[in-house]
Amino acid sequence: MGFTERDRTIAATVAVVGVGTAAVLVALCNKRKIIQRFRGPLYDQTIRIVTNAEECQQVVGTLRNHCRDYRILGFDCEWVTEKGKRHPVALLQLASHQGLCALIRLCQMKRIPPELGELLNDPGILKVGIGAIEDAQLLRSDYNLKVESALDLRHLAERCRVPGPYGMARLAEKSLGLQLDKHWRVRASDWEALELSERQLKYAANDAHVAVELFRMYADRVLRCGIFTSRKSWFDSLMTEIECFLDQRYKDPPKSQKGATSGGKNGKKKLLDSKNSVLELKRSMSTRAKPLYDNCIMTAPDGEVLCTCDRKKAEWYVIKELADIVSDQPTYTIRLRFEPKGRAVGEVGKYYQTPKENKCVVCGEKDSYIRKNVVPRDYRRHFPRECCCFWS
Incomplete structure (x- = not known):
């Protein structure tokens, strides 16, 4: 059955109205975006x-x-x-x-x-x-x-x-x-x-x-x-x-660790194989797999070096908008946006400003060492003289 001229005219009119309506709807939806772009x-x-x-x-x-x-x-x-x-x-x-x-x-x-x-x-x-x-x-x-x-x-x-x-x-x-x-x-x-x-x-x-x-x-x-x-x-x-x-505190994602998400049930099975293996794991004194000191630099608002710190701490100041990144290479450096309560003064201050070496303080070994939060007295005597007054 063929279409008359009148049918074609009506169909064309409906199509034009439909396209026009869609265009108006799109324009209304994008109105705010268009205004934002210019204003x-x-x-x-x-x-x-x-x-x-x-x-x-x-x-x-x-x-x-x-x-x-x-x-x-x-x-x-x-x-x-x-x-x-x-x-x-x-x-x-x-x-x-x-x-x-x-x-x-x-x-x-x-x-x-x-x-x-x-x-x-x-x-x-x-x-x-x-x-x-x-x-x-x-x-x-x-x-x-x-x-x-x-x-x-x-x-x-x-x-x-x-x-x-x-x-x-x-x-x-x-x-x-x-x-x-x-x-x-x-x-x-x-x-x-x-x-x-x-x-x-x-x-x-x-x-x-x-x-x-x-x-x-x-x-x-x-x-x-x-x-x-x-x-x-x-x-x-x-x-x-x-x-x-909703109502959930945001936690910064932990740094990815190789093999941290691998292993699945097999990994848990190995860890919990027996009480002896758990105790062995707790008592073992494994050496560090990566350097302890990142030696990032923290500076005061006027540019004076305050101390060195680890990368995670420096990034925390930036994320909390308490500091700005000064440089990322070769050394990650931040500048505080507020005046700190204290500054590096004297020999002790110089110690905190000095980059720390990732090596054993006793034998000088750089590839295999353990960090101790409470340092034994026998080890403290090997510390720099200006640090011997500290007890932890």
Whole structure:
């Protein structure tokens, strides 16, 4: 049966309308990405400073309305540490996907409204950030505010195979192309001050806002949202995918060791073959398989060498955004972002600045030696003279 001219016209019209509708849907889905490309991920940021219970109730209501559309809140905390003692959390940052950044100054509030506790305790709303679990624990201990469904973004970054380290500044730069102000003077500034500076406000708001944008990016990689899939159904499916990470502290992955994951049941069987073999294993004094000292260099903010340290410790400072990498080759060198409590002084200071040799202090053997945490007296007399005053 042939088609008439009228049938062809109708079919062509329907096809054009269908293609046009699909194009509009795609454009709407990509609208935010297009705007972000030209104006940056934080283009819609609005900062609200909260200092009393009434303001807190209002901003919590607004955040809840925003969460109806996208159940995510960027989450972070700031506090003051004085003489090594931590004060209660001074500032709570919450950011919505619409760019509202609520800076709740807990240190100035005489009363915390129950609405804030209900928002934080709502398991249907994700609170995302770097170190979110630790921040949640501080709120619980300081103000009895329970936080449910906290998500450390480093879990998602690892799942999406984003190269580490996983500090907020590094992730923002790698994933969003943003340069965050992470200067140690701002990080360690007075968050209990009567008035926060513009730099402090921007620093605090960015931490929570960037957390939302990082989640957007990583969540889209974990589970793609189809054009005809509602945001609610997509989010429900996403929650199933990432449920295992909720309220779970992130642990830095251990350095891979050769044969650590091999062996399976056979390896366990060999280890637990008999009581004698277990005791033998515990009592054996195996020599080190790799050098003890990495001799990485740690420097003060002005560049003065403070000491040498192992690679893992140096990387920890970088991951926690307490230091910057100065060089990676030939020697891994970091510069602290804060002024240390002490510096290398005198002969003892020179000892800590000097690279350590990986050899036995008694016979000089470099290929076979054992580290002792408590050094026997017979060995101590072979130490450098300036170190003989130490007893461990």
